[in-house]
Amino acid sequence: MENWTRDWKVKRVLFIPYALHDRDAYAKTAREKFESLGYELESIHESSDPVEAVRKSEAIFIGGGNTFRLLKALYDNSLLQEIRKRVLEDGIPYLGSSAGTNIATVGINTTNDMPIVYPPSLLALGLVPFNINPHYLDPDVNSTHMGETRAERILQYHEEPNTPPVLGLREGAMLLVEGDKATLQGVTGARLFLRGEKPTEHEPGTDFSFLLTDSNSQKP
Numbered sequence: 297m298e299n300w301t302r303d304w305k306v307k308r309v310l311f312i313p314y315a316l317h318d319r320d321a322y323a324k325t326a327r328e329k330f331e332s333l334g335y336e337l338e339s340i341h342e343s344s345d346p347v348e349a350v351r352k353s354e355a356i357f358i359g360g361g362n363t364f365r366l367l368k369a370l371y372d373n374s375l376l377q378e379i380r381k382r383v384l385e386d387g388i389p390y391l392g393s394s395a396g397t398n399i400a401t402v403g404i405n406t407t408n409d410m411p412i413v414y415p416p417s418l419l420a421l422g423l424v425p426f427n428i429n430p431h432y433l434d435p436d437v438n439s440t441h442m443g444e445t446r447a448e449r450i451l452q453y454h455e456e457p458n459t460p461p462v463l464g465l466r467e468g469a470m471l472l473v474e475g476d477k478a479t480l481q482g483v484t485g486a487r488l489f490l491r492g493e494k495p496t497e498h499e500p501g502t503d504f505s506f507l508l509t510d511s512n513s514q515k516p
Contacts, residue, residue: 315361
């Protein structure tokens with residue numbers, strides 16, 4: 297996180313805590329962490345005008361929790377277009393963790409979460425033209441679990457037409473996107489799923505820039 301804003305004069309981060317029910321407690325935890333790193337943190341749920349808060353933001357961080365709850369709140373507060381404009385057109389930094397990572401992609405179809413609420417659509421911010429599966433788990437050959445593995449569920453997703461690539465990010469991995477360049481960082485690597493192709497393994501340092509030109513990008 298220390299390097300996240302290395303090329304930006306960012307002093308204040310706008311935090312969006314909509315993925316958890318207790319937004320006050322979530323903001324408190326995030327604020328303590330960011331302040332320890334030298335950043336001020338403003339939580340959008342404390343603002344009387346969430347849209348204006350996004351428009352004035354220097355950087356945006358969306359944390360984890362339930363992806364369906366998060367996306368519904370973004371729709372309810374008319375924030376999808378505002379965040380997209382701020383990031384893609386104005387160029388401010390965006391950091392997403394877990395549900396916040398799901399939200400940055402084409403849609404939340406490959407989230408691991410339960411649909412505890414119903415957003416108007418599964419389409420999300422579309423900051424990148426593919427989907428991500430955070431917390432990707434490799435199959436455990438010794439497991440007695442009888443349900444589908446994470447890989448099998450993603451392959452089922454790709455049985456549907458016009459579905460974009462899915463990048464399975466293991467714990468300890470992150471994707472850094474800067475302009476037209478996307479680089480896998482961290483320590484654990486990732487698994488890439490392309491519709492109709494065998495999944496491939498990728499180590500930290502992999503250049504995923506080709507995913508940014510995928511033609512399956514959608515907008516809400």
